[in-house]
Structures are given as structure tokens and as C-alpha cells.
Amino acid sequence: MSDATGNGESNRGWWLLLAGGLALFGVIAWGIAQIGPSDPPAATESDPTAAPATGTDQGGAHIAATLFFGSPDGQALVPLQRDVPLGSSAVEQGQLILTAQLREEAPAPYISVIPPGTTLRAFYVTDRGDAFVDLSREVVDGHPGGSQHELLTVYALVNVITSNLPAARRVQILVDGTEVDTIAGHVDLRRPLASDPSLVRED
Amino acid sequence: MRSWGVVRVLTSLVVLLLLLLPASPRAQDAVQDPPLTLVTSDGRQTVPTTRVDGHELVALDDVRRLFGVTVREDALAGGVTVSYQGRTIVASADRPMASVNGRIVTLPSPVVRDGGRWLVPVEFLSGALAAIYDRRIDFRRDARLILLGNVSIPRVSARIDRSGPPTRASIDITPTAGVTVTHEPGRMLLRIDAAEIDPALPPDGSGLIDAIALGNRPNVVVVVLSPATEGRATVTTVNQTTTRVLIDVAPVATAAVPVGPAATPPRAAPATPPPFPPATAPALSAAAAGLGAGPSRAWQTIAIDAGHGGYDRGVQGPGGLEEGQVTLDVARRLRSLFETRLGLRVLLTRDSDLSLTLDERAAVANNGRASMLLSLHANGSSSRAQAGAEIFYFRPDRESEQLARTSLAGAVSLPTFAGGLRTIDLIPWELAQVRHLDESAVLAGVLREELQRHVPMSRQPLRQAPMRLLSSVNMPAALVEMAYLTNPGQEAQFGSDEFKDAMALALFDAVVRFRAWSEQPRTP
Numbered sequence: 160m161s162d163a164t165g166n167g168e169s170n171r172g173w174w175l176l177l178a179g180g181l182a183l184f185g186v187i188a189w190g191i192a193q194i195g196p197s198d199p200p201a202a203t204e205s206d207p208t209a210a211p212a213t214g215t216d217q218g219g220a221h222i223a224a225t226l227f228f229g230s231p232d233g234q235a236l237v238p239l240q241r242d243v244p245l246g247s248s249a250v251e252q253g254q255l256i257l258t259a260q261l262r263e264e265a266p267a268p269y270i271s272v273i274p275p276g277t278t279l280r281a282f283y284v285t286d287r288g289d290a291f292v293d294l295s296r297e298v299v300d301g302h303p304g305g306s307q308h309e310l311l312t313v314y315a316l317v318n319v320i321t322s323n324l325p326a327a328r329r330v331q332i333l334v335d336g337t338e339v340d341t342i343a344g345h346v347d348l349r350r351p352l353a354s355d356p357s358l359v360r361e362d
Numbered sequence: 363m364r365s366w367g368v369v370r371v372l373t374s375l376v377v378l379l380l381l382l383l384p385a386s387p388r389a390q391d392a393v394q395d396p397p398l399t400l401v402t403s404d405g406r407q408t409v410p411t412t413r414v415d416g417h418e419l420v421a422l423d424d425v426r427r428l429f430g431v432t433v434r435e436d437a438l439a440g441g442v443t444v445s446y447q448g449r450t451i452v453a454s455a456d457r458p459m460a461s462v463n464g465r466i467v468t469l470p471s472p473v474v475r476d477g478g479r480w481l482v483p484v485e486f487l488s489g490a491l492a493a494i495y496d497r498r499i500d501f502r503r504d505a506r507l508i509l510l511g512n513v514s515i516p517r518v519s520a521r522i523d524r525s526g527p528p529t530r531a532s533i534d535i536t537p538t539a540g541v542t543v544t545h546e547p548g549r550m551l552l553r554i555d556a557a558e559i560d561p562a563l564p565p566d567g568s569g570l571i572d573a574i575a576l577g578n579r580p581n582v583v584v585v586v587l588s589p590a591t592e593g594r595a596t597v598t599t600v601n602q603t604t605t606r607v608l609i610d611v612a613p614v615a616t617a618a619v620p621v622g623p624a625a626t627p628p629r630a631a632p633a634t635p636p637p638f639p640p641a642t643a644p645a646l647s648a649a650a651a652g653l654g655a656g657p658s659r660a661w662q663t664i665a666i667d668a669g670h671g672g673y674d675r676g677v678q679g680p681g682g683l684e685e686g687q688v689t690l691d692v693a694r695r696l697r698s699l700f701e702t703r704l705g706l707r708v709l710l711t712r713d714s715d716l717s718l719t720l721d722e723r724a725a726v727a728n729n730g731r732a733s734m735l736l737s738l739h740a741n742g743s744s745s746r747a748q749a750g751a752e753i754f755y756f757r758p759d760r761e762s763e764q765l766a767r768t769s770l771a772g773a774v775s776l777p778t779f780a781g782g783l784r785t786i787d788l789i790p791w792e793l794a795q796v797r798h799l800d801e802s803a804v805l806a807g808v809l810r811e812e813l814q815r816h817v818p819m820s821r822q823p824l825r826q827a828p829m830r831l832l833s834s835v836n837m838p839a840a841l842v843e844m845a846y847l848t849n850p851g852q853e854a855q856f857g858s859d860e861f862k863d864a865m866a867l868a869l870f871d872a873v874v875r876f877r878a879w880s881e882q883p884r885t886p
Contacts, residue, residue, distance in 0.1 A: 222466040249468050304685065305742030325467075326458075344670060346829065
């Protein structure tokens with residue numbers, strides 16, 4: 160019996176030691192997990208780089224984004240700075256900038272290069288830096304046509320992304336969720352396009 | 363025994379814990395990138411980088427050392443401030459953005475605090491630091507260079523256009539820079555007038571070119587030739603920003619096989635030839651031909667594409683005139699000129715109000731083995747004031763050029779009915795135009811010169827752009843926007859035979875000049 164009792168006490172001791180080891184392991188593993196990336200903390204007014212939860216609930220936080228409009232002679236894109244709500248991520252920031260590009264009326268004397276009524280259906284960026292801009296059908300149906308105007312339409316969208324989002328290096332334009340050959344029969348949209356600075360003119 | 367067993371269990375837990383450590387997402391990648399090089403007018407310095415979670419980062423301590431900025435950590439706010447001459451950047455750990463003078467700049471990856479070090483994405487230099495710095499900061503990722511201030515490093519991109527023989531390679535230098543070409547046994551040296559260059563060179567050779575690589579000096583490109591071949595270089599100016607060196611390599615005739623180094627003495631590149639054939643002298647000298655060696659063949663067929671048509675009305679003028687109508691009208695007039703004056707076979711992609719896809723139009727020209735394609739269009743704009751003709755030729759993106767280089771090297775041998783084998787080059791349909799870019803540039807230039815003699819031109823009449831139709835055309839090709847149909851005055855012009863005849867005649871004259879240049883025999 161005494162042997163049996165002694166063995167029982169010894170077993171309890173070892174089991175306690177094992178439980179303590181597991182607890183220690185759990186604490187250390189939890190600590191490691193905390194070191195890794197985590198969701199950004201909530202925005203605070205004192206931290207200018209803090210991002211709010213959504214792009215529409217900003218409490219007035221904005222960024223200065225570069226939008227593109229047609230030059231008065233229709234030969235180039237002119238960059239203009241506009242305030243755009245601050246997004247909580249690069250993707251959301253891209254959505255907000257694109258929405259501003261699509262909605263903003265061209266101020267005189269510049270001309271609009273995006274067909275009216277065009278809306279953004281989706282936007283995302285791959286790890287390779289290819290951004291996909293999915294537009295509504297109006298970008299095709301409302302386009303006046305012509306190679307030069309189509310170039311300005313396409314590269315206003317490409318440049319507005321690559322100029323404002325460093326994570327995006329090239330842009331592919333989709334219409335109604337699918338790849339298209341062109342918008343108006345001229346400019347090849349089958350591949351992602353890099354920005355074309357030769358079309359940009361500082362007025 | 364039992365105590366030994368528990369010790370083994372605990373040891374296993376510790377080992378498991380150690381295995382977990384490198385799996386942490388914050389862990390630095392094992393792959394070490396070569397350092398970046400900061401180039402200033404005073405010299406070069408290396409900029410070490412660290413890769414974290416797949417993103418390349420640079421330490422703010424190095425930024426402070428190299429750029430003379432002040433870096434101050436705010437431990438309470440969990441952020442860091444970079445200052446230069448009263449201007450500041452504020453960044454926080456784990457945020458892919460920074461506040462630059464109060465404006466947000468997004469970054470491709472989060473800012474990292476790693477122990478006592480602050481690490482920022484390398485794009486921070488050109489995206490954020492450049493905004494507060496007093497000198498230009500230009501980050502060239504592919505070349506791993508950071509250019510500070512007014513340092514000019516030409517981008518030198520090379521491609522092999524044609525495997526041949528003769529093999530044709532193009533080397534573009536942007537912005538323009540002087541080039542000295544030296545011929546040595548088995549290779550050609552291109553010495554560019556710059557301290558160094560930003561190279562984009564093909565990974566492999568093709569045809570009679572074994573390799574195009576950087577030389578021992580940072581401003582020298584070496585073209586390695588196959589044995590028993592001879593190379594010829596022609597330096598041209600493509601436009602105001604780009605110098606192009608065309609390399610043509612052909613087998614050396616048996617009687618002329620060089621023996622020893624003395625057989626190929628160094629020689630300078632020929633003077634820059636005019637890029638376009640002159641209007642007054644259709645017969646050109648070989649030196650003035652512009653594009654060097656290449657087999658010439660007599661033209662028999664040309665293709666004319668009447669843009670749009672059918673359900674695709676194209677641009678519609680304020681008076682109701684449609685692009686599909688006017689392009690077909692001018693195409694028919696042009697066909698008549700070629701058939702009656704030159705006896706050429708003319709393929710119209712459409713001869714009625716017909717809907718065709720862009721690939722179907724390219725197929726008409728490719729399958730008909732045309733020597734040239736003109737695609738006719740009428741322009742449109744939301745501004746009615748725009749007017750004038752414009753000419754476009756194809757511009758591939760870098761990825762397409764790379765694909766074309768590797769594809770053009772491929773060929774298959776197929777059996778023929780008469781016995782034996784016939785070698786056929788395989789070209790991806792959507793990249794067919796890449797091998798004709800030089801000729802298309804000449805065609806576009808001649809079109810501009812002839813059109814401006816006859817019809818109004820826009821302010822920027824010549825453009826290179828990724829045009830969908832032209833990409834698939836396996837011949838020299840250009841797209842002509844004849845006038846702005848959305849301009850009421852130009853729409854009225856399209857209604858007159860006089861304007862359409864003048865347009866057709868200008869196009870005809872340009873093609874005649876281009877044909878004369880194209881058929882000119884040129885020796886390697």
C-alpha cells in the first residue's frame with residue numbers, strides 16, 4: 160500500500176509539472192502571436208497616419224489625391240489635386256480615389272475623359288502590383304470614340320491608380336466584371352497597362 | 363524512467379517552440395537581396411536592404427546617414443518622425459502609409475519596428491522622402507539604383523527583333539545619349555556617353571547573336587556574335603528622347619572570313635541617317651535607308667482597313683455622319699488609286715457596311731500576305747473644338763517585348779509534300795507587330811509628312827500607343843485618324859469629295875514613298 164500511495168503522490172507531482180509546462184508553452188506561443196502583424200488600432204486624432212475603420216466614416220480625414228482630366232486641346236492629361244476621403248487600406252483608398260475620378264466634373268477649361276454615368280463595380284490589387292478596375296457598362300456605351308480620346312480615358316484611369324497607390328504598378332480595366340479588348344475599338348486592354356507619362360502635361 | 367519521460371515531453375515542447383519562431387510572419391526572409399546603389403554627382407554608395415514578409419525594406423538609420431535627415435522616435439505614440447529642413451514625415455509601426463507634411467502617402471507594405479530599428483519600404487524614398495527633400499530622388503527598381511539630384515542614367519533596353527539570318531537587334535537609349543560602336547573579333551562594344559546606364563537586356567541571345575550583356579565598364583554594352591559572322595551598327599534618333607542602335611548580324615561570306623584580330627579593325631558607327639525616306643527622291647542610298655540590312659521583296663499586295671462599320675458605328679458627328687461610312691468611302695478611293703496607278707492588289711478588310719472583329723481584320727491582312735496595312739479611322743472627342751489628323755503606330759509593353767523575344771527565337775521544322783523539311787517561325791498572334799516596329803515607325807513618319815501637306819493636322823499628330831488591331835498585324839502598319847468627326851467643320855469636310863480625295867491622295871503618296879524605301883535593296 161505504502162508503495163502504491165507513494166507512487167500515487169509521485170504521479171500527481173509529475174502531472175502537475177507537465178501541466179505547468181503546457182501552460183508555459185501556451186503563454187510563450189501567445190506572446191509570439193502578438194509580435195506578428197495585427198489589425199491597425201482605431202484611429203486617433205493625434206496620430207495623422209492612423210486610418211479610420213471605413214472610408215466613409217472619416218471624421219473629416221482626407222488625403223490629397225492626383226486626378227486626371229483632359230487638356231483643353233484634347234491632346235494630354237492634366238493632373239489636378241483633389242481632396243479624397245482617407246481609406247483604411249490601399250484597396251479602399253484606391254476605391255475612393257477611383258470614385259472621385261469617375262464622379263468629378265472636369266473644371267473649366269479642362270474636358271472630361273470619362274463617360275458620364277460610369278461607376279466603379281470593384282477594385283483590387285494583386286501581390287504582383289497589378290490593379291484591376293472593374294467599371295460599369297457606361298464607360299463603353301457613353302464613349303464618344305476616337306483613338307486619342309480613348310487613350311486619354313484609359314490612361315486617366317491607369318495613371319490615377321499608379322500615381323496615388325505605390326502598391327499598384329500596372330492597371331487592367333474590366334467592364335461589367337469581364338476582360339474586354341478595348342473600350343471604343345482602339346486601345347488594347349487585354350493586359351495590365353503601366354502608366355504613360357508622355358500623355359501627362361502640367362498646365 | 364517516468365521522470366525521464368516527462369523531461370522528453372518538455373524537451374519536445376521547447377523544440378516545437380523553436381520551430382515556430384521562424385514561422386512567425388514577422389520573420390525576415392532568408393533570401394538576401396543585393397544592396398541598392400545610391401548614385402549622386404559625387405559618387406556611389408551602397409544601401410543595404412532587408413526583406414520582411416516578402417517586402418524589401420531599408421533601415422531609417424541608413425536613410426539618416428545617406429540623406430542627412432533627422433530621425434526621431436516617439437515611443438509613446440509608437441511612431442517615428444523623419445525631418446529635413448523643417449519638413450516632416452510621420453510614420454507608425456505596422457501601417458502601410460505615412461503622413462508627409464500633413465498629407466497621406468500610401469506605401470506598398472507596412473513600416474516595421476524591428477527591435478531598436480525602424481524599417482521602411484524602399485518606395486518610401488521616392489514616395490515620401492522625395493516630397494520633403496530638396497533634390498530629386500528617382501528609384502529604379504529593376505536596376506536597383508536610387509538616383510539623387512540631377513544624375514542622368516540612360517535606360518538602355520535591348521531586344522532581338524528577328525532571329526534571321528540576318529539577325530536584327532534594337533538597343534534603345536532613353537534619354538538620348540551619344541554612342542560609340544567598336545567592332546572587335548566576335549563582338550561589338552557600344553560605349554554610351556554616360557557615367558553608367560540602367561540596363562534592360564534580354565536574358566538569352568537568338569539567331570546569330572549569342573548574347574547582349576553589360577561590359578566590364580558600367581556604360582558599355584557588349585553584343586556577342588556567333589562565330590563566322592559580322593555585325594553592322596546603325597545609330598538613329600527615334601524621337602526627341604530616344605536614340606536607337608540597330609544591330610544587323612549576318613554570316614560572313616567564305617572568301618571574306620576574317621583571320622585573326624587584324625581582319626576586323628575597330629571602326630566607328632556610321633553617321634546618323636535620316637529616319638524617313640525623302641519625299642523628293644524615292645530611290646534612296648543604302649546609307650540613308652535608315653534601317654540597315656534586310657532582305658527586300660517587291661510589293662504585290664497591300665491591306666486597307668476601313669475602321670468600324672456594321673453595328674459598330676464608331677464616332678458619330680453632330681450632323682449624323684458616322685465613322686464607319688467615311689472610313690469605307692476613303693478606303694475605296696484609296697483602293698482605286700493603288701489599283702489604277704500602281705497595279706497593286708488591294709485587300710479591303712470590308713467592302714460593305716459589315717461588322718468585323720479586330721482579329722478578323724488582322725487576319726485579312728495576315729492571311730493575304732500583305733506588305734503593309736493602313737487602318738483608317740475618324741476621330742472623336744467630347745470637345746468639339748478638336749481638329750486635325752493623327753497617326754498611331756504600335757507600342758508594346760515591356761512584358762510583350764520580352765515574350766516576343768523568346769517567341770521569335772522559336773521555330774519548328776515541318777515536312778513538305780515534295781519531301782524534306784521547311785522551317786517555320788512561330789509567332790504569337792497578339793505579338794506579331796513587335797518584329798515590324800521599326801518599319802512601322804518609318805511608315806508613320808512618312809504618313810505624317812505627306813498628310814500635313816494636304817490636310818489639317820492636330821497639335822500632336824504622331825503617337826505610339828498599344829493599339830489592339832496593330833498588335834496582331836504581321837507587317838508594317840499604322841492607324842490613321844483622318845480628322846475629328848465630332849468637330850462640325852471637319853464633319854462638313856468629310857461630306858465633300860474634295861477633302862476625301864485629298865486625304866486619299868496624301869495616303870497614296872505616303873505609301874508610294876514607303877514602298878520605294880521598303881523595296882530598296884540593302885546589303886548587310
